[in-house]
Amino acid sequence: MSLGKAAKRPQAVTHVHALDSLLLAAFKDPAILGPTAARGANSFEALSAIATAAVALAAQKGPEAALLHLAALNKALADVPDCRAWPAVRRVIVAALALRTHRHGPLSPAAESQAAQLLQRLYFAHILSAQRKGVVEFTHVSRSGGTTFCQLAQRNGCSTEDFRHKENCLIEAFDDAPRYVDLAVHNALRPPGVATRCDDMAKGVAPRAQEVSCGERRSALRRAGHSVYSNEYTAVGGAEHPAHAHHCGNMLTVLQVRHPHARVVSHIKHMWHAYSKRCKGDRDVYFEGGRDAETWGRLLPAAMNNYLIRSMLGEAAFRLPVGAITREHLELARVFLAQQMNVILVLEEARLSFHSLRYGLGWWDFLEHANSAPADTAEGVPASLELLWERNALDVELYDFAAVMAAGDAVVYDVAAAMAARAGVAPQDAPAWLVQQAVVAARAEKGGEAAHTGGEVAHTGGDELSEDDYDYGEDEKPGGDVA
Template structure:
């Protein structure tokens, strides 16, 4: 798809024969994505801290997915597999204790959200301070100066040195000393990023692309337009010093390059899915794939419609976040009736992965699918 886009930007619009070929290629790639997702049947969400992960977890609930707990304190982490959605809020799996060859588990439909690095780091810093002040006590300020670059670099090494690159390359790279992450690690992180089937971002300029990928890449009716967890209003520090902010910018130079790379991949996905859906007429093919003739992927629309109300059943332990249901007063029927509802959506319980559970324990060999990730092939 990158080659096709480059050709279009270089030579201009395609003729009729070329346009039909592009539509056929997009149709094939989208169909491969959809069938692979149905085969894998479980979503693994790689939750990079302060990048919309709590919102994504709640959206999974709204879209009919099942996990051990949707409580914000659990954030969809699970102890064993008996569900079709779970979140990894740690680092990428590095089973051989080396970052070389680290990759997402190919048995799952892998999803990741990227956020602009500087805003992500500042949010991360504020969250660290909040956790210590609220859950411990005010004596933090006697031991820690939030405007000391040296203290941040000493006590929060990953946060202050390309956190996302570190997270994507597993525990060994994540725990490397400050300043040791380099362009070789950036290349490795790009290779890992290529292997995610679904790439999302929080950038305002890509909100329309993100909306379409929610619908076409995951088959979810509800997306970040319908639900988000707003940052808590209270902040331990009003603002950081100029010295600290300069260090924040320096701390994410490789993350910034990775972020820009991920936005390009997201654009390629949105183009591929969009052409397949709008031009090649994928609805009929997807209906045939689902086996039920209604294009829903075999799911129950009632599961999805009930999700919006279910997501608002918050426990008393969720007082540290500010929940928001966007538009129509949180009424699921009204939300479904908006002009955008139903467009570019492949609806069903938990979207494409559908209704499936398994009782395989993490210690057991994975055996869901022999399909390797198609993401790299599709984009390039």
């Protein structure tokens, strides 16, 4: 593997601002590299050492300095438990390598060899963690390809409560169904005294009736024999404040993003059709005043205003008024994305997403497209969308950041692909081979017996984990059964 080539695959990985901002955030607060770092002094010291060495590697020009900092990264990484493949650790190290290559050219052969070993170690840690967790949590940002992801999960041998398009891998007891419509605005659009077929509109914005914790979620999924589920609302834990929101690190977390402009248009088309289907001939009652950007913005406040950020930061942020999402929310969402999402998919980057599905999830079947828009939906789109573009400017920045993180992840996946190629393993067999090698290597390092394992990453049953094995969000603990 050539890091020089890998660092340019795709070009977004050399997006200097995004990579520098991640390194700076980690250097200022190494705790962001691991959500549970504060529970162990040794882990925190290791994360501090990783952040320091990564920043130094990105800045240093000489080959001897690069070797020194790579050795420091390898040493610090050895102190991070194998079962905790903290995504931000992987991304900070790749960011440092990409920036070093971007600024100072290729590494020396000796340094590149060390870097390749480091990236192999990061990939093995990802596989081990995924195998132990055994369940996928998919953050389904509506109109961003989530229906296709759910169908792919079924085709790749996963199980869930319901794979039908209307259910989209949701678990009814978790209350994660999508919320789009401001029902007060919906009702106000209907003239007084006028009854319609859709007086009671679906997908209204409302809080969860009862929040189900990450521990309770995984326990319920394991009991039911499910290996994947989707959350199409927002993160748990953030009902009071966005800083307390978290995605479930006791599962393999997956996020798919779509460019906010395309998603906004798709959302409008979807709801225009939904009003037609639910209201029948009464749809025009709600749009007598027109269907301009302002109307859609009032009717679908979250969906039309930085919906990706709102989906990342929990209920308090999700329900903020239009225009209330700030740059501080964006920065927090960036940290959560880098820190808490194991696998990131970008809808517009098909080849990159295939790579992530193959080596991040261990899936072998990923050619699917579901949920095409009906033919009559375009007429609901306003002639001018500039207002909505302004209201989604922060989401565009988060999308760009996510694309850079996904491209960085692909550098690690390239190492996995190269290992498989050198071993003469067919692409469809690679993850099983890599999982086996990861377990063998990890146990050999600890002096234990090498044991064989098979199967793929995403639909394995998962081991029974102790509380200390979980990567929890803030203050998250394993819970009991879901009522």
